[in-house]
Structure formats: C-alpha cells, structure tokens
Amino acid sequence: MSTPAEVSPLPLPRGPLSAAVVSALRDEPGRPTLPVDIGDPDPYGDDLQLTLQTCYELHYRGFTDAAPDWEWDPDLLRLRAALEQRFLTALRADVPGRGRDTDVAGTLDELLVEPVHGTGPSHWLRDEGTWTQMREYFALRSIYHLKEADPHAWVIPRLRGQAKAALVAVEFDEFGGGRYDRMHSRLYAELLDAAGLRSDYLGYLDQAPPQALATVNLMSLFGLHRALRAALVGHFAAAEISTAPSAARMVQALDRLGAPEACRFFFAEHVEADAVHEQVMRRDVIGDLLAREPHLAADVVFGIQATELLEAHLAEHLMTHWRRELPAMPLPADAR
Numbered sequence: 001m002s003t004p005a006e007v008s009p010l011p012l013p014r015g016p017l018s019a020a021v022v023s024a025l026r027d028e029p030g031r032p033t034l035p036v037d038i039g040d041p042d043p044y045g046d047d048l049q050l051t052l053q054t055c056y057e058l059h060y061r062g063f064t065d066a067a068p069d070w071e072w073d074p075d076l077l078r079l080r081a082a083l084e085q086r087f088l089t090a091l092r093a094d095v096p097g098r099g100r101d102t103d104v105a106g107t108l109d110e111l112l113v114e115p116v117h118g119t120g121p122s123h124w125l126r127d128e129g130t131w132t133q134m135r136e137y138f139a140l141r142s143i144y145h146l147k148e149a150d151p152h153a154w155v156i157p158r159l160r161g162q163a164k165a166a167l168v169a170v171e172f173d174e175f176g177g178g179r180y181d182r183m184h185s186r187l188y189a190e191l192l193d194a195a196g197l198r199s200d201y202l203g204y205l206d207q208a209p210p211q212a213l214a215t216v217n218l219m220s221l222f223g224l225h226r227a228l229r230a231a232l233v234g235h236f237a238a239a240e241i242s243t244a245p246s247a248a249r250m251v252q253a254l255d256r257l258g259a260p261e262a263c264r265f266f267f268a269e270h271v272e273a274d275a276v277h278e279q280v281m282r283r284d285v286i287g288d289l290l291a292r293e294p295h296l297a298a299d300v301v302f303g304i305q306a307t308e309l310l311e312a313h314l315a316e317h318l319m320t321h322w323r324r325e326l327p328a329m330p331l332p333a334d335a336r
Helices: 016-025 046-057 068-072 074-094 104-111 121-127 131-145 161-174 184-194 210-223 226-257 261-292 294-323
Strands: none
Touching: 016 046, 016 074, 046 074, 046 210, 068 074, 074 210, 074 294, 104 226, 104 261, 104 294, 121 131, 121 226, 121 294, 131 184, 131 210, 131 226, 131 294, 161 226, 161 261, 184 261, 210 226, 210 294, 226 261, 226 294, 261 294
C-alpha cells in the first residue's frame, strides 16, 4: 500500500469563481487578476463552497501547486471576504433564530432530544443502508475527519480562563491524548484504508458535494474570525452533543454489515469520548465564556443553529439519493 499524500493538488473548478481562483493559485501571488465582483452565486452551491474551501485550505496544509505566499494575498483575501459575507448572510437568514436568539440552554437542550423515528443518514445506515452507501459516507466525511479538530484549534487563543483550559482538554482528546496513533484524524485514515478507500488528505475533494464542503467551511469561517469565536464554540458544542448517539448508530450499522474492526473502532471511540465532552463543553466552556462575555450568547446559538442547518442540508442530499438507490457521492474509478 502506498503512503497517502499529505498535501493535495488544487481541485477541479466547478464554476467561474473557483476557476478564477484555481487558475490564479497556479501562478505567483500579485500577478494574476482576481474577480472584483463575485456576482450572485448560490451561497450553498458548488462554485461558492469550493472557492471558499480552496481559500481556507491555504491556512491549513495548502496545495502542492500553489505558492505558500498566497495565504495572505490581499486580493485573494478581499475575494474571500465577499464570499464569506454572502455565506454568512444566507446562514443568518435561514437559521431559526435569525442570528438573534440568545436562549443557549434551550438550544442545547434541543440537541439532546432524539427523534422516536429517526430518518437521518445514521438511522438509514443502521437499519437498511448498503456497504456501498457506507463507503460513500466515509469518503464524503473524509474532507473533515482527516483534519479533525484542526478548525476548532483556531479558537484557543481567543478564549480566556476556564473556557480556554476546558476546550484545550477536549482538543487534547481529539488529538489522541498526545499519541499520534490515537489522533482521531489518524483513526479515520485507518478507517478509510480498512474500507478499501483512499486515505489521502482531501483525496475525495473533487467528488464531495457542496453540502459536505459547507459543513467544513463553516468551521473555518468561524475559526478564522475572532468576532465569530463564540459561534465556533457553539459549533464545537453541537458537534460533541450530537456525535455520541450518531456514532452509536454507526457502530450498530457497521456490526450489521460485518465491517472491518478499524471502521467500527473510529465510531466506538467517539461514543465514549463525546459523551464526556458534551458536559465539558456545556458547563466549563460555554458556561465560563458567557459568564465573562454574556453578550456573546446570540453568537453561541447562531453557531449551534448554523451547524444543524448545514447538517440538515447534507442529510437531505444523502437521503434523497439513497432512497432512490442513486449514488450520493459517486466514487472515482481508483477507489480501491
């Protein structure tokens, strides 16, 4: 088995904005001309989401065919800011609280209510999903899980007191408690290998639907803006609260399908870890943050609701295709 690539090449464009950015990144910073007007792109669509993802990746590992100096290019940052504003405006208009809800406790409590008859992807995979659909799901989620916990690390220097200490404790677990072989991103790479899929970093970026890109872009958007630090905390809390029950269903699904142990282990690890993290995030991180900065309550709620909104978009995409026995994310021919 070949060693997975640690850095990805630039993606295939999906529209005029992504084409302009990808073309520019192949040249030296300061020379190409980037669009001044982004037009009227769908805020949740392929072109905007891929363009944002491409811009954000420059702050992570970058691309094999893009110069590192592009990370802080002023023209690219101006373009990214316009895309972010369109994305944020749509999110604030579409979440239930319109970005003004301050009921943090009530919003968190809603996340704990499990539907009696669940209809989401993890329910489907547990009850009747196929191994092909499971592999699609693995590949789709790899866009995030191969960098798991990295976006949330942006918020650490923007917190104080107990909120900072507690969030670092949660992140320490996400990064394997100091052990590389236990890092969640490493466990996911082993899951992909065991499922006969590529474990290259961003290996399935060109196949991932915009709904999947949006869920990851949301974290980068919140993480790279200090003004949105509380929204990232809200996102992190929502993820930790919802993951344990979902991961438990995935374990049941993998048992039913007779999946390799490495696939099962990744989700089993999250069942236990995230049940503990939920309480830490709610009491020690959010509690202390709002005790110090109570005016950030609406941002915490916005982060939670935006997370749930984009996860609902992704679930709808998956279920629409799977119920019709159509691929939700066609895997390329080189998928092992």
